[in-house]
Amino acid sequence: MQQIIRALLVSLWFMFLTFPILVIKVDTINDIIVWRWMNALYIGAGVLLLQALWHAWKHVHALRKEDRDRDAVAWAVLVCLPVLWLAWIATRNTDKPLHVADKVFMILVAPLWLVDFLRSPQDRQPDWHDWPCMILFPPSLLVRAYLGLFRARGEAVSIPGVEHPNLLQTMLENQKAMRPLYLLLLVLAVCYPQMVEFYQTNIMVNFMIWIVLGLGLNIVIGLAGLLDLGFVAFYAVGAYAYALLNHHFGLSFWYVLPIGMVFGAVCGLLLGYPVLRLRGDYLAIVTLGFGEIIRLVLENWSSFTHGPSGISNIDRPPFVTDLSIMQATEYMYYIMLGLLLMTIFVVTRLKNSRIGRAWLALKEDEIACQAMGIDKTKTKLTAFALGATWAGLVGVVFAAKTTFINPMSFTLMESIIILSIVVVGGMGSIPGVITGALVLILVPEWLRGVEEYRMLAFGAFMVMVMVFRPQGLVSARRKVYQYDKAKAVNAHE
Amino acid sequence: MNNPALDVRGLCMDFGGLRALNQVELEVRQGEIVALIGPNGAGKTTFFNCITGIYTPTQGEIFALPDGKNRVKINGRKPNHVTELGMARTFQNIRLFPSMTVLENVMIGRHCRNRSSILGSVLRDRHTRAQEAEVVARSYEMLELVGLERWANELATNLPYGAQRRLEIARAMATEPFLLLLDEPAAGMNPQETLRLEELIDHIRDTYHIAVLLIEHDMKMVMSVSDRIYVMDYGQRIAEGTPEEVSKNPDVIKAYLGEDAHD
Numbered sequence: 001m002q003q004i005i006r007a008l009l010v011s012l013w014f015m016f017l018t019f020p021i022l023v024i025k026v027d028t029i030n031d032i033i034v035w036r037w038m039n040a041l042y043i044g045a046g047v048l049l050l051q052a053l054w055h056a057w058k059h060v061h062a063l064r065k066e067d068r069d070r071d072a073v074a075w076a077v078l079v080c081l082p083v084l085w086l087a088w089i090a091t092r093n094t095d096k097p098l099h100v101a102d103k104v105f106m107i108l109v110a111p112l113w114l115v116d117f118l119r120s121p122q123d124r125q126p127d128w129h130d131w132p133c134m135i136l137f138p139p140s141l142l143v144r145a146y147l148g149l150f151r152a153r154g155e156a157v158s159i160p161g162v163e164h165p166n167l168l169q170t171m172l173e174n175q176k177a178m179r180p181l182y183l184l185l186l187v188l189a190v191c192y193p194q195m196v197e198f199y200q201t202n203i204m205v206n207f208m209i210w211i212v213l214g215l216g217l218n219i220v221i222g223l224a225g226l227l228d229l230g231f232v233a234f235y236a237v238g239a240y241a242y243a244l245l246n247h248h249f250g251l252s253f254w255y256v257l258p259i260g261m262v263f264g265a266v267c268g269l270l271l272g273y274p275v276l277r278l279r280g281d282y283l284a285i286v287t288l289g290f291g292e293i294i295r296l297v298l299e300n301w302s303s304f305t306h307g308p309s310g311i312s313n314i315d316r317p318p319f320v321t322d323l324s325i326m327q328a329t330e331y332m333y334y335i336m337l338g339l340l341l342m343t344i345f346v347v348t349r350l351k352n353s354r355i356g357r358a359w360l361a362l363k364e365d366e367i368a369c370q371a372m373g374i375d376k377t378k379t380k381l382t383a384f385a386l387g388a389t390w391a392g393l394v395g396v397v398f399a400a401k402t403t404f405i406n407p408m409s410f411t412l413m414e415s416i417i418i419l420s421i422v423v424v425g426g427m428g429s430i431p432g433v434i435t436g437a438l439v440l441i442l443v444p445e446w447l448r449g450v451e452e453y454r455m456l457a458f459g460a461f462m463v464m465v466m467v468f469r470p471q472g473l474v475s476a477r478r479k480v481y482q483y484d485k486a487k488a489v490n491a492h493e
Numbered sequence: 494m495n496n497p498a499l500d501v502r503g504l505c506m507d508f509g510g511l512r513a514l515n516q517v518e519l520e521v522r523q524g525e526i527v528a529l530i531g532p533n534g535a536g537k538t539t540f541f542n543c544i545t546g547i548y549t550p551t552q553g554e555i556f557a558l559p560d561g562k563n564r565v566k567i568n569g570r571k572p573n574h575v576t577e578l579g580m581a582r583t584f585q586n587i588r589l590f591p592s593m594t595v596l597e598n599v600m601i602g603r604h605c606r607n608r609s610s611i612l613g614s615v616l617r618d619r620h621t622r623a624q625e626a627e628v629v630a631r632s633y634e635m636l637e638l639v640g641l642e643r644w645a646n647e648l649a650t651n652l653p654y655g656a657q658r659r660l661e662i663a664r665a666m667a668t669e670p671f672l673l674l675l676d677e678p679a680a681g682m683n684p685q686e687t688l689r690l691e692e693l694i695d696h697i698r699d700t701y702h703i704a705v706l707l708i709e710h711d712m713k714m715v716m717s718v719s720d721r722i723y724v725m726d727y728g729q730r731i732a733e734g735t736p737e738e739v740s741k742n743p744d745v746i747k748a749y750l751g752e753d754a755h756d
């Protein structure tokens with residue numbers, strides 16, 4: 001009796017869990033919600049049936065403990081059944097294709113479930129439904145439930161079938177929903193060094209440096225569409241600017257920070273000017289050459305740059321009192337956090353400004369852009385200069401953080417990583433760049449434990465992104481302008 | 494009404510050995526709708542490219558008269574300067590910015606009429622905000638003019654063909670031109686759309702008092718919309734006059750129907 005009640009409760013629990021996916025269906029075309037109650041019934045009945053099966057199986061199992069091989073097969077069948085069944089229920093009779101996220105869940109979750117079941121049948125607790133509950137419940141539903149709290153109002157009329165945004169994208173686009181999350185993130189970021197070891201803080205500083213580099217290159221590539229493979233040169237210029245000015249004149253970090261930005265910008269202009277006429281592959285080759293030239297100069301002009309042996313004993317950013325290495329790292333972390341926030345702020349504003357639109361237009365069609373009155377030369381040069389400014393800035397930070405630099409930190413590989421961050425994350429999108437840095441910098445750091453497979457996974461991942469989401473993980477969205485004519489007229493009067 | 498807006502004299506354009514334009518003379522007066530017609534490959538688009546600064550003509554002089562009095566020589570100027578001066582064009586093969594929204598496409602047209610700086614954009618001070626609001630408002634107005642305001646936040650590439658052509662007109666109009674250059678605006682449109690386009694061109698001329706020079710193959714439209722017509726063939730101007738005069742001109746008939754059979 002007790003078992004029957006329990007089984008009923010489990011069924012109800014399942015009906016509740018799958019409710020948002022299977023019962024509620026939002027018809028985006030007619031803007032109505034379709035309730036598919038039958039699906040809930042199917043789920044309930046199915047889960048009941050499965051539990052009956054399960055108990056039957058347990059009964060048999062108890063009788064024949066010794067038969068291990070047959071066990072495994074039976075397990076597989078038993079586990080496959082609900083998976084197939086769930087997949088079938090979820091996909092059948094839908095005139096609209098499943099949400100991408102749900103599909104991913106079906107594909108990713110089902111095997112996980114399977115693996116977990118097959119691993120050690122003997123020490124698994126009989127409550128098999130706990131697992132699927134846990135894995136079915138979290139991300140997809142949580143995100144949906146969360147987004148449900150902030151139904152976006154006045155969304156753009158979208159033409160269906162153009163692009164299926166993924167869950168991450170939907171999430172990021174909902175400004176209202178993101179605000180508390182951003183706040184949480186900020187609080188976390190501020191508390192982070194207090195919560196973790198010194199080593200982790202250091203990794204975080206690195207991570208933020210890469211984000212800023214990515215955001216800088218994003219201006220050049222993502223917004224203005226100029227394929228720049230020598231971006232690391234500007235980073236090097238910033239780093240060497242600080243190292244040399246500090247070494248020879250003892251200038252402190254705070255003075256060199258703006259100087260580094262200016263140097264970066266000037267170098268951006270110096271590179272930009274001769275390559276104004278070039279586009280695409282040609283531009284890529286020339287910028288690649290530029291990056292190499294800077295590196296070779298750094299390596300060979302020993303009297304000025306100290307050659308391959310580099311410059312050591314660079315001062316850390318000064319603070320009112322002397323800091324231990326750990327405290328210095330923490331201090332660096334906060335400085336970098338501040339700079340990162342500033343970068344995000346500036347780049348966000350630029351993106352939807354007059355110049356940001358001009359960059360995009362230039363990327364899309366150079367001739368039409370000029371014919372609409374945009375000065376190609378000026379627009380391209382500002383893109384190069386503004387992109388390089390950020391690289392110069394973090395170059396200074398990098399030198400101050402490591403206290404030692406040599407040309408090996410500024411090779412083509414670095415340029416390529418920055419480029420990958422932008423491309424994998426999503427060209428032109430700021431959350432995209434951050435996601436890209438997260439995936440390409442932070443995750444490999446965390447995976448240091450499995451060193452051997454790291455690069456393999458990294459490569460496989462890149463290929464997969466390029467195949468399945470060539471536009472990057474988060475694709476850039478254009479700003480939606482709300483124009484209220486009545487309001488505008490009132491304002492004029 | 495009678496002051497000239499565009500004055501082209503002895504325009505020649507060579508591509509290597511090919512003379513695409515040969516001593517072309519053309520004048521557009523303020524507030525006038527002028528059509529430029531001719532068989533395929535006659536050099537009409539090349540003519541547009543020369544006067545908008547995309548090509549530098551080999552010979553000849555092009556004068557723009559924004560206010561009808563001051564003659565500004567524009568050959569050799571960059572396309573963006575020409576547009577700033579007040580000559581805006583559309584393209585035969587549509588050249589929108591596909592991954593920008595419809596409204597943003599028009600906003601690009603406002604670029605040269607707006608002076609907000611980079612620093613201003615970052616700080617978003619009052620001046621910049623006012624300018625941005627003005628850009629949005631004017632762009633919206635242009636979308637309403639061509640009847641696309643419903644699609645304002647849609648990506649340009651998702652628009653149907655005819656709407657894309659009208660969007661190009663809106664974008665060009667956003668630059669506040671005194672002369673609008675339309676390269677085959679009715680291409681790919683059905684008869685109803687063409688009729689609405691005709692009305693739109695008339696409407697633009699009447700409300701904004703600007704001159705229109707249009708290249709078009711649709712003779713019905715050309716005959717009904719234009720005040721004067723220029724006919725080109727093999728890079729040369731072969732006729733000029735009112736629609737009636739041109740349609741009776743034997744040279745024009747010959748160019749269109751061909752007389753190769755006799756040779």
Ligand SMILES: Nc1ncnc2c1ncn2[C@@H]1O[C@H](COP(=O)(O)OP(=O)(O)OP(=O)(O)O)[C@@H](O)[C@H]1O
Pocket residue numbers: 508511513531532533534535536537538539540585
């Ligand atoms: N960039 C160029 N380089 C070389 N030849 C060109 C170039 N542009 C145009 N031409 C040639 O100039 C001639 C005129 O071309 P144009 O495009 O101006 O013709 P059109 O009158 O616009 O024709 P259509 O009605 O087909 O648009 C053609 O013979 C063309 O091949």
Ligand SMILES: [Mg+2]
Pocket residue numbers: 537538539585
């Ligand atoms: Mg043409």
